[in-house]
Amino acid sequence: xxxxxEYHPDELAIEAPFFGKNVQSMLKLGRAQGxxxxxxxxxxxxxxxxxxxxxxxxxxxNGNASKEQVAAMLQSLLQFEEMPKFLDATDGLGAAVxxxxxxxxxxxxxxxxxxxxxGWKAFLQENPDRKG
Numbered sequence: 001x002x003x004x005x006e007y008h009p010d011e012l013a014i015e016a017p018f019f020g021k022n023v024q025s026m027l028k029l030g031r032a033q034g035x036x037x038x039x040x041x042x043x044x045x046x047x048x049x050x051x052x053x054x055x056x057x058x059x060x061x062n063g064n065a066s067k068e069q070v071a072a073m074l075q076s077l078l079q080f081e082e083m084p085k086f087l088d089a090t091d092g093l094g095a096a097v098x099x100x101x102x103x104x105x106x107x108x109x110x111x112x113x114x115x116x117x118x119g120w121k122a123f124l125q126e127n128p129d130r131k132g
Contacts, residue, residue: 001039001042001043004039004040004043004045005043009045010045011045011046011047011048011099012036012037012040012045012046012047012048013048013049013050013095013096013098013099014033014036014037014047014048014049014050014092014095015033015049015050015051015052015055015091015092015094015095016049016050016051016052017029017030017033018051018052048099048102050095050098050099050102054098055070055091055094055095055098056069056070056094058094058097058098058101058102059073059074059077059094059097059098060073067087067088067090067091068087070087070090070091070094071083071084071087071090074090074093074094074097077097078093078097
């Protein structure tokens, strides 16, 4: 909840649980996802789940893309220079970008302000307190 309190997100996008070969890894992932969802719900944030295939399809155009392909496309889209050492780090970013693509705009519902924005610049102009 510290990250939620620090960055004040409006929504949570998360990868839906999937069946894997390693049961212990699945249990640990499920617990981590549960904590993230509980944290979002405790702050009244809406939660959106996307299947791994949906995320890959949104980012690369191929629902069967590899982690390397997703990471490379995210690097190209978002123009970050350094690739993370572990490509699992790009999974959360992929869910966020997928969610953005599904909605096509940034939205806000806070206090008296409510509306849609076409990009971060417009959002920040209307919400100077959210610059972090």
